[in-house]
Amino acid sequence: MQKEELLHLHMLLVHIRKYYESTTGEDVTTDQYNTLRISPVHIHKNKVTHKKAILTLGNEIVQHIRTNHNPYIEYHADFSSEQIATEH
Template identity: 80%
Template sequence: MQKEELLHLHMLLVQVKKYYETVTGEEIQADQYNALHISPVHIHKNKVTHKKAILTLGNEIVQHIRANHNPYIQYQTDFQSQSERIATEH
């Protein structure tokens, strides 16, 4: 992945976090991400640093959602083929 793509993905992930916080009113604690002292506008940082920031922030967002929301996932069998399963979230 090119550095420009990583920067774009990093910016999108930060926007996802902000949007989630705005919509739900919940604050996502991103202590590990904040400890990296990097943001998408730090274009002088290398690709590895941005990749680590993306993975860290993504992990903290997922951990927050898992800890605060227990989605009910139900698997339904397709009537035509018993081997295919579809996951639906309620």
């Protein structure tokens, strides 16, 4: 994946979090993501850093939803994000 695509995906996840928070009134805690100290506008950071931020933020959003809501879709933790990303 190109760096520009990672930046777009990173921005999309940030927007998803903000949209989710605004529609549900819930705050998604993103402590691990915040400790990375990176945002989609940090274009000078390398691809690996943005990829880690994307996976961390995505994981925290999913964990929040799984913890606070009764999921209708069964989630299998035996698939890593890396494996899923490379299969598609």
